[in-house]
Amino acid sequence: MFSKKKYFLYVSILISTFLLIFLGTVFVLSSSFFYGLEKNNLTMYFEKHIIYLVIGLVMLYLIQKSDIKKLEKYGFIILVISLAILPIPIFQKGLRWIKVGPFSFQPSEFVKLSFIIYLATYFKKRFFQINNLKVLTSPLIIYFLIITILQFQKDYGIFLIISITFLSVLFLCGLKLKYILGVLGVFIALSILFILLFPYRIERIIAFINQNSDVLGKNYQTKQAIISLSSGGLFGKGLGAGTGKLKFVPEIHKDFVYAVVGEELGFVGSFGILLLFGIIVFCGLELSKFCDDLFNKILVSGISISFGTQFLLHAGVVLSILPPKGTTLPFFSVGGSSLIVSLISLGILLKIAESITKQGNLKEIEEIILKIK
Numbered sequence: 202m203f204s205k206k207k208y209f210l211y212v213s214i215l216i217s218t219f220l221l222i223f224l225g226t227v228f229v230l231s232s233s234f235f236y237g238l239e240k241n242n243l244t245m246y247f248e249k250h251i252i253y254l255v256i257g258l259v260m261l262y263l264i265q266k267s268d269i270k271k272l273e274k275y276g277f278i279i280l281v282i283s284l285a286i287l288p289i290p291i292f293q294k295g296l297r298w299i300k301v302g303p304f305s306f307q308p309s310e311f312v313k314l315s316f317i318i319y320l321a322t323y324f325k326k327r328f329f330q331i332n333n334l335k336v337l338t339s340p341l342i343i344y345f346l347i348i349t350i351l352q353f354q355k356d357y358g359i360f361l362i363i364s365i366t367f368l369s370v371l372f373l374c375g376l377k378l379k380y381i382l383g384v385l386g387v388f389i390a391l392s393i394l395f396i397l398l399f400p401y402r403i404e405r406i407i408a409f410i411n412q413n414s415d416v417l418g419k420n421y422q423t424k425q426a427i428i429s430l431s432s433g434g435l436f437g438k439g440l441g442a443g444t445g446k447l448k449f450v451p452e453i454h455k456d457f458v459y460a461v462v463g464e465e466l467g468f469v470g471s472f473g474i475l476l477l478f479g480i481i482v483f484c485g486l487e488l489s490k491f492c493d494d495l496f497n498k499i500l501v502s503g504i505s506i507s508f509g510t511q512f513l514l515h516a517g518v519v520l521s522i523l524p525p526k527g528t529t530l531p532f533f534s535v536g537g538s539s540l541i542v543s544l545i546s547l548g549i550l551l552k553i554a555e556s557i558t559k560q561g562n563l564k565e566i567e568e569i570i571l572k573i574k
Contacts, residue, residue: 225532257544
């Protein structure tokens with residue numbers, strides 16, 4: 202019974218992953234061609250996406266063939282390397298991206314994953330000391346270092362994803378409620394502080410509160426996104442038939458691509474995408490219950506929560522539930538770093554799911570042999 206459930210979780214994550222890869226690739230082409238046209242190459246963003254996709258799939262394949270324990274062994278080193286490259290864009294005056302020839306990558310995307318790996322490594326060794334405040338010192342110092350650098354890069358979206366994931370991991374590791382509330386209070390205070398430090402963020406909050414004002418100015422992008430999303434109706438206008446991507450919604454191929462999904466596939470399609478993300482998140486969290494190893498348990502939980510948080514932040518902005526912020530939709534938004542990190546993350550999730558399924562089958566075989574004897 203348990204093995205069947207584990208296998209079901211593994212297959213559900215596997216199928217959802219490859220459906221998202223396929224659909225995401227289709228919508229990268231659909232949402233970005235007009236922006237490519239401006240640069241005299243209709244498929245420029247799509248071609249780059251394919252290159253990043255191949256790199257990501259190779260990484261996913263290599264993870265399936267490797268020992269997940271190496272992540273635990275080198276977890277801190279991986280974090281140190283990602284922290285070392287995180288501030289490089291600041292010195293290159295690139296804000297968030299490191300440019301290498303015609304390509305660029307966003308180091309904050311890699312920090313998002315490496316921090317989860319570090320937390321899994323760290324708390325596995327100190328799981329029963331989680332409520333000793335001294336144990337929280339190192340993760341908190343690293344957390345504050347990451348989010349400080351992110352504010353120099355004006356990256357509020359990754360700050361929120363990392364913070365929510367960190368808080369969730371602390372909760373799942375058994376941190377007492379009073380400490381959880383304390384960390385939550387710090388997170389809320391920092392969220393407010395980082396808004397107040399940048400006037401443009403204050404303007405966005407004010408515009409979000411008064412959504413019917415300045416519809417041709419500060420609220421233009423969000424209003425057009427809602428119009429694009431809702432115009433799809435129940436079944437959508439059809440793949441490629443959307444008009445919001447014709448620059449009616451600025452930067453729709455990045456931070457508002459879910460509006461393209463809604464317009465071209467309608468409510469049914471956009472709900473289907475939500476369902477696929479939901480399957481990965483909830484199957485991942487359910488899978489963590491079967492992990493005998495604490496490192497795997499924390500890692501699977503952290504990746505699942507981070508993945509779900511990113512989807513909710515992106516969809517929340519498109520639906521005008523949340524104020525605008527730069528958050529990509531994994532697989533669907535133009536952006537190589539996000540795509541590669543998403544594939545690596547799901548590669549880890551699939552590797553752990555596969556190993557748990559095999560362990561379950563071996564246990565059942567052992568039980569049958571013992572019964573025969």
